Amino acid sequence: MRFTRRHALGALAALPLISRPAWAQNTFPTRPVRLLVGFAPGGLTDIAARALAERMGKTLKQSVVVENRPGGQAIIATVAVARAEPDGYTLGFAGTNGMILNPLLYNNLPYQQSDFKQLGSMGKSPMLLIVHPELGVKNVQEFIALAKKKPGDITCAHAGRGVINHLALLHFQSKTGTQFQDVPYKGSGPALLDLMAGTVQSTFDFPTSALPNIKSGKLQALAVTSDKRLSSLPDVPTMKEAGVDGFELYTRMMISGPAAMPAPVVKTLESAVREGTRDPGLVQQFADQGVAVEFTSSADLDRVIAEESAMWAQVIKANGVPKTDLKS
Numbered sequence: 001m002r003f004t005r006r007h008a009l010g011a012l013a014a015l016p017l018i019s020r021p022a023w024a025q026n027t028f029p030t031r032p033v034r035l036l037v038g039f040a041p042g043g044l045t046d047i048a049a050r051a052l053a054e055r056m057g058k059t060l061k062q063s064v065v066v067e068n069r070p071g072g073q074a075i076i077a078t079v080a081v082a083r084a085e086p087d088g089y090t091l092g093f094a095g096t097n098g099m100i101l102n103p104l105l106y107n108n109l110p111y112q113q114s115d116f117k118q119l120g121s122m123g124k125s126p127m128l129l130i131v132h133p134e135l136g137v138k139n140v141q142e143f144i145a146l147a148k149k150k151p152g153d154i155t156c157a158h159a160g161r162g163v164i165n166h167l168a169l170l171h172f173q174s175k176t177g178t179q180f181q182d183v184p185y186k187g188s189g190p191a192l193l194d195l196m197a198g199t200v201q202s203t204f205d206f207p208t209s210a211l212p213n214i215k216s217g218k219l220q221a222l223a224v225t226s227d228k229r230l231s232s233l234p235d236v237p238t239m240k241e242a243g244v245d246g247f248e249l250y251t252r253m254m255i256s257g258p259a260a261m262p263a264p265v266v267k268t269l270e271s272a273v274r275e276g277t278r279d280p281g282l283v284q285q286f287a288d289q290g291v292a293v294e295f296t297s298s299a300d301l302d303r304v305i306a307e308e309s310a311m312w313a314q315v316i317k318a319n320g321v322p323k324t325d326l327k328s
Contacts, residue, residue, distance in 0.1 A: 028087075028088055028265050028268055029060055029062045029088065029089065029268075031062065032062055032063040032064070032065050032089075033056075033057075033060065033062060033063070033064045033065070033088065033090075033091060034064075034067050034089060034090050034091065035049055035053050035065065035066050035067065035091050035092070035093055035255075036067050036069055036077040036080055036081055036090065036091065036092045036093070037049045037067065037068050037069070037077060037092075037093050038069060038070060038071075038072075038073075038074025038075070038076060038077035038078060038092075038094070038097065038098055039068070039074065039159060039186070039187040039188065039189075040068060040070040040185075040186050040187030040188075040189050040190060041068055041187075041189055042187065042188065042189020042190070042192070042193075043159060043187050043188030043189050043192075043205075043206070043209050044125060044188065044205075044206035044208040044209050044251070044253075044291075045093060045095050045188075045253065046066070046068060046187075046189070047208050047209060048093070048122060048208065048253050048286070048291070049066050049093035049253075050066050051282055051285065051286070052093075052122050052255070052273070052276045052277070052282070053065070053066050055276030055277075055279045055282055056272040056273060056275075056276045059271065059272040059275045059276065060268070060269075060272050066093075070187050071160075071186055073097055073101075073102055073160055073161070073162045073163055074094065074095065074097040074102065074163070075098070075102060075106075075109070075110070075111075075326075077092060077094075077098070078092055078094055078098040078099075078102070078111060079110050080092075081116070081256065081257065081258065082111040082115040082116060082258060083258075084257075084258050086257070086258035086259070086261045086262075087261070087265070088257060088261050088262075088266075088268070088269055090257065091119065091255060091256065091257045091269070092116075092256050092257070093253065093254075093255055094116075094255075094256055095251055095252065095253050095254060096164050096250075096251040096252050096308070096312075097162075097163050097164060097251075098254075099113070099116075099254055099256070099305055100252075100305060100308050100309050100312055101162065101164060101167065101312060102162070103309070104309065104312060104313055104316055104323070105162050105316070105321065105323060105324065106323065106324060106325070107323055107324065107325050107326075108325050108326050109326065110326075113305070114259060115258070115259055116256040116257065116259055117256060117257055117258065117259050117260075117261055117266055117298065118254060118255075118256050118298040118301040118302065119255045119256055119257060119269050119270045119273050119298055120254070120255055120270055120273035120274060120277075120295055120296060120297055120301070121252055121253060121255070121294075121295065121296035121301055121304065122253040122254075122255065122273070122276075122277055122293060122295070123252070123253055123277070123286065123292045123293040123295075124250040124252045124253070124291070124292055124294075125206050125207065125250060125251055125253070125286075125289075125290055125291040125292070126206075126207070126224050126225040126226035126230075126248075126249065126250050127164070127165070127168055127205060127206055127224070127225045127249060127250075128204070128205060128207055128210055128214075128222075128223070128224050128225070128233075128290075129143070129202070129204055129221070129222045129223045129224075129225075129239075130195065130202065130203050130204070130205055130210055130219050130220065130222070131143065131201060131202045131219070131220050131222060132195055132196075132198055132200075132201050132202070132219065132220070133217065133218075133220045134198060135154075135201050135202065137222070139222060139237075139242060140222045140223050140237075140239070140242035140243060140244060141242065141243055143202070143222055144176045144178055147176075147178040147179070147180060148177065151178070151179045152179050152180070152181055153181065154181065154201050154202060155180065155181045155182075155183050155200040155201045155202065156169050156180040156181065156182050156183065156201070156202045156203060156204075157182075157183045157184075157191035157192075157194060157195055157200040157202070157203040158182060158183070158184060158185070158191060158203060158204065159185055159186070159187050159188045159191060159205075160184050160185065160186060161182075161184050164249070164251050165188065165203065165204045166182065166184070167312070167315060167316065167319070167321070168204040168225065168249055169182055169204055170319040171247065171249070171315050171318075172204070172244070173319075174318060175244055175246065175247060176244060180202070183200050188205050188206065188209050189209065191203055191205070192205060192209060192210060192219075195219065196213060196218050196219060204225075206251070206290070207224075207230060207289045207290030207291070208286065208290070211232060211233070211288075211289050211290075221233060221236045222236070222242065223236060223237055223238060223241075223244070224236055224237070224238055224239070224290070225238075225239055225247055225248060225249040225250070226238060226248065226250070226290070227248050229241075230290040231287070231288070232288050232289060232290060249315075252304070252308065254301060255269075255273050257269065266298070270297070273295065274295050274297075277293050277294070278295070
């Protein structure tokens with residue numbers, strides 16, 4: 001029998017059914033996986049990424065190596081994930097900034113939501129309003145009164161313009177009629193170091209990175225942005241209890257990869273994320289620090305992202321934050 005073009009096409013069509021999916025599923029991963037973080041070491045995103053990476057590595061039987069690429073409101077790291085080979089070896093721990101806030105703040109982002117395949121969410125965390133003890137305030141109302149007495153004088157550090165810490169500050173100013181001198185950093189870690197040194201006087205940051213220094217007395221927490229108090233800081237009131245209503249804010253921690261990853265690779269990675277969030281040690285570690293570790297599947301994350309995008313859009317609009325063009 002003569003081998004025709006029709007036979008060739010038929011043979012090629014049959015190949016994916018018997019070889020490629022089985023090969024991808026059975027052999028991935030064969031080398032370490034990179035997990036890119038868009039902020040400097042020491043902040044919540046970095047700490048959470050490293051904890052989850054360790055657990056994912058056990059499931060994948062390969063190392064998951066965290067790589068910090070700070071700067072650009074997490075845009076640098078997020079773009080790197082979008083443009084990476086879609087083989088599952090480059091992932092992003094994007095968080096609220098990369099997937100939700102940046103699209104609301106910039107007109108010409110070099111990526112869009114469709115560039116990614118969501119692999120699951122690790123959970124969410126509220127923020128704390130934190131001050132240096134020498135500022136001399138005991139609660140949120142005293143902090144507000146001092147800020148009104150000295151408008152623009154009190155410094156408030158944050159992890160970079162447009163990131164969630166910065167938007168929390170803007171939201172606080174509009175809610176309380178105050179004005180602070182905002183001081184941007186390339187991540188929460190450097191901001192907290194300067195706060196402890198007294199170089200700056202206040203910040204909005206996450207329990208994960210700030211809790212040890214709060215318990216040691218180096219920093220003072222005035223309020224938490226969740227709907228209830230943290231078990232690890234039972235004496236710290238919620239913003240509502242402190243007299244600032246409508247100030248419930250969280251950041252969500254999401255893992256994603258390039259959109260074109262093969263389905264078997266996606267399945268393997270999502271399973272590793274799911275199993276990582278089920279680790280009792282991980283759950284307890286972050287529960288003690290105010291983070292609710294709860295897996296959200298990739299199927300549900302698109303809905304979650306849409307809902308939280310709508311909420312943050314209201315905050316941005318209420319505070320008059322313009323949508324700007326990125327500098328070339």
